[in-house]
Amino acid sequence: MTSSKADRPVQRRGIHLSQLDWPVVIGIVALHVGAVFAVFPAMFSWSGVLIALFLCWVTGGWGITLCYHRLLTHRSFKTPKWFEYFLTTCACLAWQGGPVNWVGTHRIHHKHSDEEGDPHSPVQDGFAWAHVFWCMHKHTDGIRAADAAKDLQRDFGQRWLNKLFIVPQFVLAALLFGIGYAVEGPMLGLSWIVWGVCLRTILVYHGxxxxxSASHTWGYRNFETKDASTNLWWVALLSFGEGWHNNHHAHQRSAAHGLRWYEFDLTYWTIRALALVGLARDIVMPEPDQMPR
Ligand SMILES: [Zn+2]
Ligand SMILES: [Zn+2]
Incomplete structure (x- = not known):
């Protein structure tokens, strides 16, 4: 950790039972318990593994990284409205909240990175808080999050997707079970739910x-930003390019987070591929003199 902020005394937030958001806590714990069943031979299927990997990319890569983060939060590129809604539905499947709340919370993170007011700073509140406990608590900053995403609140489609974000996951689970059941029977249907919903959702959660947590703790820095953000290769692999997080804090609107040749950023190349078929334009990049030396 290279930030000077790491050394200062902090008043850490901790777990407070009275402030826990119980539906969220129960949901996260239930998904982890469901994912444990993936190791039981009766629940294993190679088709389940492939479905889980593909849905990790669809919900974590296209949904959270490409849509919630680079498109909706930072407007790193433009895309047709119908495609924005499709991508937002992919993000809703990750069960990380609706677009207004996710985008608003992330904008607050950038406004107060690693200082008081940051919803999830390992420097301020410890690694475990920044990793998971922050999202298990009721947020008195909920209104502020909505305020920070007024552009999305003005959008009729985004407003409704924000209200109904929890629904698509149930529709997907029913489809997976129904198709698995039709192909081979109830055990394959259950296997596809365990792999394609439970395990896939927690893999994307931790990514x-x-x-x-980790990309504000370990790794190297290309830019001397005011926060503790770092570039961390294994987080970049797990999160479809988001682990080049120090680059991102330095150039927040850039569609590319990997800026050196070896900083592989699958989501940036996905945006470039979308541009080839006319689904991405006005792609924002740092100026040549802003690239890391
Ligand atoms: Zn950050
Ligand atoms: Zn960001």
Missing amino acids: TWFVN
Whole structure:
């Protein structure tokens, strides 16, 4: 950790039972318990593994990283409205909250990075808080999060997706079970739910959460930003490019987070591929003299 802020005394937030958001806590614990069943032979299927990997990319890569983060939070590129809604639905499947709350919370993180007011700073409140406990608590800053995403609140489609974000996951689970049941029977249907919903959702959870915790703790820095953000290769792999987080804090609107040749950023190349078929334009990049030396 290279930030000078790491050395100062901090009043850490901790777990307070009275402030826990119980539906969120129960949901996160239930998904972890469901994911444990993936190791039981009766629940294993290679088709389940492939479905889980593909849905990790769809919900974590296209949904959270490409849509919630680079498109909706930072407007790193433009895309047709119908495609924005499709990508937002992919993000809703990750069960990390609706677009207004996710985007608003992340904008607050950038406004107060690693200082008082940051919803998830390992420097301020410890690694475990920044990784998971912050999202298990009721947020008195909920109104502020909505305020920070007024552009999305003005959008009729985004407003409704924010209210109904929890629904698509149930529709997907029913489809997975129904198709698995039709192909081979109830055990394959259950296997696809365990792998394609429970395990996949927690893999994407931890991929995203490591950006908040590990990528403000370990790794190297290309830019001397005021926060403790770092570039961390294994978080970049787990989160479809988000682990080049120091680059991102330095150039927040850049569509590319990996800025050196070896900083592989799958989401940036996905945006470039979308541009080839006319689904991404006005892609924002740092100026040549802003690139890391
Ligand atoms: Zn950050
Ligand atoms: Zn950001």
